[in-house]
Amino acid sequence: MSSTPFRIIIVGGGIAGMAAAIALRAPGRDITILEQSRLNTEIGATLSLQPNATRILQETWGLKNLLKDSQGTVDQGFRIYNVEGKLVNEVKLSQKTEYGADRVVWHRQDLHEYLKRAATSLDLKGKPCTVRTSSRVVACEPELGIVTLEDGAKLEADVIIGADGIHSVIRPTVLGRQAKAIPTGSSAYRLMISTKELEENAPEFCRNIDPRSPFTSMVMAHECRLIMGPARGGELYSLVGLVPDEKMNEDPDAAQSWVTKGDRAKMLETFDAFPEWTKSVLKLGDNIGLWQLRDLDPLETWTRGRVILIGDAAHAMLPTQGQGASQTIEDAEALGAFFHDIQHIPDLGEIATILQDVFRCRFERASLIQKYSREAAKPPTAKGSNEIRMKPDEFMDYNCFYRGAKEWKKTQNLVSPA
Numbered sequence: 001m002s003s004t005p006f007r008i009i010i011v012g013g014g015i016a017g018m019a020a021a022i023a024l025r026a027p028g029r030d031i032t033i034l035e036q037s038r039l040n041t042e043i044g045a046t047l048s049l050q051p052n053a054t055r056i057l058q059e060t061w062g063l064k065n066l067l068k069d070s071q072g073t074v075d076q077g078f079r080i081y082n083v084e085g086k087l088v089n090e091v092k093l094s095q096k097t098e099y100g101a102d103r104v105v106w107h108r109q110d111l112h113e114y115l116k117r118a119a120t121s122l123d124l125k126g127k128p129c130t131v132r133t134s135s136r137v138v139a140c141e142p143e144l145g146i147v148t149l150e151d152g153a154k155l156e157a158d159v160i161i162g163a164d165g166i167h168s169v170i171r172p173t174v175l176g177r178q179a180k181a182i183p184t185g186s187s188a189y190r191l192m193i194s195t196k197e198l199e200e201n202a203p204e205f206c207r208n209i210d211p212r213s214p215f216t217s218m219v220m221a222h223e224c225r226l227i228m229g230p231a232r233g234g235e236l237y238s239l240v241g242l243v244p245d246e247k248m249n250e251d252p253d254a255a256q257s258w259v260t261k262g263d264r265a266k267m268l269e270t271f272d273a274f275p276e277w278t279k280s281v282l283k284l285g286d287n288i289g290l291w292q293l294r295d296l297d298p299l300e301t302w303t304r305g306r307v308i309l310i311g312d313a314a315h316a317m318l319p320t321q322g323q324g325a326s327q328t329i330e331d332a333e334a335l336g337a338f339f340h341d342i343q344h345i346p347d348l349g350e351i352a353t354i355l356q357d358v359f360r361c362r363f364e365r366a367s368l369i370q371k372y373s374r375e376a377a378k379p380p381t382a383k384g385s386n387e388i389r390m391k392p393d394e395f396m397d398y399n400c401f402y403r404g405a406k407e408w409k410k411t412q413n414l415v416s417p418a
């Protein structure tokens, strides 16, 4: 093995960046994550990984203590209520054991922290990756493998992973054109409440829904819906309220950051037709987050020269199937599989071929899941009706039976990556 390391730069230290670092760790490689923030902003939101992603974490990457070390909550299923507050459908995930892994819900910060610890720990193979915070990338030269930081410093690598999220600066350098995420016409309110506070101040809610029971509950009207469930083993309760922009009475363009605040009175006005017991929760909690939901149309490519886009930078999607972060984990798994056998420093041609293979492996599936997420965002009832036609598990078999890049390659009759 050469004494010069194979250098990988990952732009963005979110879920995608950390996952890519875990997947790519190997002897003889130097992995650096460049993150613009200080990584210390606590965002009050939960995030779920679906069985297709938790299986990669636990089996492919061998993170056997995932649940114990990250305070993840195994979700038992979906309960759907109509706008009158009547339970109309229940899907038990315990009956879907064939997926081979669980749907798990985290406080977003807990999963991120866990992945960061794994990416930088001494326990996995290869050198721990280096995380450089307050390092905002402003430019990238894909063929040369150079990124420029805000302070003018230039860093060079053999491979650059653009994991810089929905407003990616790497995306236009790959495409040679601007491709901004598109407003989808919906926004999301986010609330995180301590379960104790909920039990003390919203007893009527707790008579309808046990906030410590690990189920995802959805209350659905024609245009708006509430998606709720416990996190941190029942210590916290999270709510997301999906709302059409025109019903929201807030400025959607202002809601472009995780830290934008929502207005409680306007939120209550928007959910006026919802049962009193659900509205009692909307009156609790200190911080209401607001986030305008944008997604991308499938891009013509994710790769150019030494650079590849992954995660929201490549395929931002609506959160209606909870697949955004899971697709990010799948991208990382594909990078790990296709670079598995590379023990030398590949030249530009070899790198470009491997990155094209990763793109071919991932593109069709990620694009279809973007499309399914748009489908799942359509009104769940006919106008003027309370009858819910939407099925929360409609696309689950397609989403969750995925077995990773190695299996995909077999279907292409190509030599399998290890």
Ligand SMILES: Cc1cc2nc3c(=O)[nH]c(=O)nc-3n(C[C@H](O)[C@H](O)[C@H](O)COP(=O)(O)OP(=O)(O)OC[C@H]3O[C@@H](n4cnc5c(N)ncnc54)[C@H](O)[C@@H]3O)c2cc1C
Binding pocket: 011, 012, 013, 014, 015, 016, 017, 034, 035, 036, 037, 046, 047, 048, 049, 135, 136, 137, 138, 163, 164, 165, 166, 167, 168, 169, 188, 190, 240, 291, 293, 310, 311, 312, 313, 317, 319, 322, 323, 324, 325, 326, 327, 328
């Ligand atoms: C309301 C809502 C609920 C959601 N719920 C779920 C869910 O339950 N399950 C799920 O799977 N997904 C969910 N998602 C989607 C999920 O959050 C994203 O798909 C996922 O976070 C994408 O990860 P990422 O690392 O690609 O991007 P991000 O999490 O956005 O991370 C990008 C990182 O790059 C950094 N960065 C950006 N630009 C630069 C730069 N120029 N230089 C250096 N660093 C930079 C950012 O600071 C950030 O840390 C939800 C999304 C929303 C909006």
